[in-house]
Amino acid sequence: MKEIVVISGKGGTGKTSISASFSLLGGEDVITADCDVDAADLHLLLAPDFDHAEDFYSGLLARIDPSRCDECGICAQVCRFDAVHVVDGHHHIRELDCEGCGYCARVCPQRAVQLQERKVGQWYRSRLRTGGTMVHARLDIGAENSGKLVAKVKQEAREAAREQGREWILVDGAPGIGCPVMSSLSGADAVVFVTEPTVSGFHDLRRVYDLVRRFDMATACIVNKADLNPEMTRSVHAFLQEAGIRHLADLPYDEAFTEAMVEGCTVVEKEGTPLARALEESWTRLRTLLGTERTGDHP
Amino acid sequence: MRVAIASGKGGTGKTTVSVNLADLLARHRPVVLADLDVEEPNSGLFVQAETVHEEAVHRMVPSWVADQCTFCGVCQEVCQFNALIETGSEVMVFRELCHSCYACSELCPVEALPMTPMKIGDLSHRRSGSLDLVQGCLDIGQEQAVPLIAHTLDYLGARFSKDTLILCDAPPGTACSMIEAVKDADFVLLVTEPTPFGLHDLKLAVETVRGLGRPCAVVINRHGLGNADVEAYCRQEGIPVAARLPHSREAAQCYARGQLIHPHVPEVAAQLEAVAGFIQRIEQEGAA
Amino acid sequence: MKIAFTSQGTTPDAPMDPRFGRTAFLLVYDEESGQYEHCDNRQVEGVAHGAAVQTARRLFEMGAQVLVTGNGPGGNAASVLQRSGVQTFIGAGGMTVERAYAAWKSGKLQRFE
Missing domain, CATH: 3.30.70.20 (Alpha-Beta Plaits)
Known part of the structure; x- marks a missing residue:
């Protein structure tokens, strides 16, 4: 089983459109996982059937039982997150601020604080029009711990791959360099950076690469909108070479991505276009890269 | 007044709107641009400014x-x-x-x-004319952005009066770091693009901002691309559209080079002026 | 001597789980009594961070002196195990627990340090 994660650091580089294209090209052989749970958009292109849905709980939430509370205020004194508020003389927990550390529950003399599991979202296992399986999720509004939901999506995707004997897991990774992206990368065999030749795109590529270096995995890159700034595209190429990142393709600044999005499909379904051909080639090269190079410690 | 500039989805032009708007406003009045997208702080790439203050930011951990x-x-x-x-x-x-x-x-x-400090990132404060740029930058490998955002907001509160106009470039998404950046803002501008991804993520952002009880308006970037569903949604939900920045390859090229767009693309400048006017009206309403 | 195995089931014929931090079960064999004892570790599935630390804590609570697993534990798990005094052996990922025990007993597994 080989796991490929597509990430970008910066948003709007075309990561999801490219992930969707790879998912389509991989067909049945690929288990697709949308780990961008904070702004999950892959389903808009792949139209999964949301066949199986489950609530996801993670972390804890403190709640004060008003019938036990004697308003002593010790909970508010120990809380480092300012989550305990007094409204009309009664102590209560503002959910949004509660970190779930349990300190208040531990010190409450009346045992009035209960810790409960916190629902943070839902995850789904779906069938795609390719016959392949997709695991995806939706983080509840304002929920924290998106890294944990990412870990759950990946775990379910691996489970599905084992059950069905599939060879590939394709992950649409989370943006940024924080907790969710670390969770998307954990245990993967290869990462594909999708970048653009803009000052911010290049800046974020280098930042996210600094993070990826800490993991042991093969690296590859697609430069999207390459003709927007040819000079910077050359700098990106030089960086890739220096860092030992395999350059998969340069894609043009092309409204076909948006047109496909409006139609709810992927660019590779418009067969024969240069964009479709470039992505098909990238997908083949990526699979070859993983077939031949030493990768992470998967059994 | 603190205005958070946010978007459900990354890459819709949140930073473009923030830096161009701040630069435009700073021609007539003092304005602070705070980059709270601490995982990927990019505002500083567009602004040349002199350093006023720099500090390492820590949080406390046991040893x-x-x-x-x-x-x-x-x-x-x-x-x-x-x-x-x-x-x-x-x-x-x-x-x-x-x-x-x-x-x-x-x-x-x-x-x-005993609790001892651990460095999580840096805060920098720079100034160019009447524009102050305050930026938090998370160290690579640090996973928790919220403490750094909270510290940057504390710095803003201590350094600037309540009457100062502060534009905050918020992290994308609707998770904890976005909430931290938006929850105490006086007004939220949501930047989106007229595409299915843009609309889907805008809906999540609107739900979030309404849940926080913050008033909001929408700025449509790359207007002319995609379809009209975002417009229809805003009309239906009664959310004002503060401006429509036209889709333009020229603007994308300016952005790619790290340049401000408004001095080079007049159609975009006109729409940014509209956003500036919109903010100033809200400010006056707030003061009245 | 008590030997712990990372396993996918609760009986000696269960396949090993090659992972340490996210192993489904910890199965401990007590050589003196000849008894197996297990600990369900599946609740770590929802844990994004610190799974290995949580699993290590369960391992210590079970009082094993030796750990037999598949892949080499990484990062936090490696440093905890190194400093705990529990001897760790790897490379038993593809075996059943029984086979892994036999392999360890005959000195065929690699010591992880």
Whole structure:
């Protein structure tokens, strides 16, 4: 089983459109996982059937039982997150601020604080029009711990791959360099950076690469909108070479991505276009890269 | 007044709107641009400015004092984040897993876990004319953005009066770091693009902002691309559209080069002026 | 001697789980009594961070002196195990627990340090 994660650091580089294209090209052989749970958009292109849905709980939430509370205020004194508020003389927990550390529950003399599991979202296992399986999720509004939901999506995707004997897991990774992206990368065999030749795109590529270096995995890159700034595209190429990142393709600044999005499909379904051909080639090269190079410690 | 500039989806032009708007406003009045997208702070790339202040930002984590410890096990029992473990001969602290709740430290009966600072990132404050740029930047490998955002907001509160116009470039998405950046803002501008991704993520952002009880308006970027569904949604929900920045390859090229767009693309400048006017009207309404 | 195995089931014929931090079960064999004892570790599935630390804590609570697993534990798990005094052996990922025990007993597994 080989796991490929597509990430970008910066948003709007075309990561999801490219992930969707790879998912389509991989067909049945690929288990697709949308780990961008904070702004999950892959389903808009792949139209999964949301066949199986489950609530996801993670972390804890403190709640004060008003019938036990004697308003002593010790909970508010120990809380480092300012989550305990007094409204009309009664102590209560503002959910949004509660970190779930349990300190208040531990010190409450009346045992009035209960810790409960916190629902943070839902995850789904779906069938795609390719016959392949997709695991995806939706983080509840304002929920924290998106890294944990990412870990759950990946775990379910691996489970599905084992059950069905599939060879590939394709992950649409989370943006940024924080907790969710670390969770998307954990245990993967290869990462594909999708970048653009803009000052911010290049800046974020280098930042996210600094993070990826800490993991042991093969690296590859697609430069999207390459003709927007040819000079910077050359700098990106030089960086890739220096860092030992395999350059998969340069894609043009092309409204076909948006047109496909409006139609709810992927660019590779418009067969024969240069964009479709470039992505098909990238997908083949990526699979070859993983077939031949030493990768992470998967059994 | 603090205006948060946010978007459900990354890459819709949030930073473009923030830096261009700040630059435009700063021609007539003092304005602060705060980059709270601490995982990927990019505003600074577009602004040349002199450093006013720089500081390292820390958060507190426990450190183990061997001599004091009696191996009673309380610390690993109270920690909900798996940040501490007794191995038999020592207590190991995994600082990056710690959420700085202080429970282990304060509940340790023998004070063997004093809290000590750990660096999580940097804050920089720079100035160019009447534009102040305050930026938080998370260290690579640090996973928790919220403490750095909170610290940057504290810095803004201590440094600037309530009457100062502060534009905050918020992190994308609708998760904890976006909430931290938006929850106490006076007004939220949501930047989106007229595509299915843009609309889908805008809906999540609107739900979030409404849940926080913040008033909001929408700025449509790359207007002319995609379809009219975002417009229809805003009309239906009664959300004002403050401006429509036209889709333009020229604007994308300026952005790619790290240039401000408004001095080069007049159609975009006109729409940014509309956003500036919109903000000033809200400011006056707030003052009245 | 008590030997712990990372396993996918609760009986000696269960396949090993090659992972340490996210192993489904910890199965401990007590050589003196000849008894197996297990600990369900599946609740770590929802844990994004610190899974290995949590698993290590369960391992210590079970009082094993030796750990037999598949892949080499990484990062936090490696440092906890190194400092705990529990001897760790790897490379038993593809075996059943029984086979892994036999392999360890005959000195065929690699010591992880």
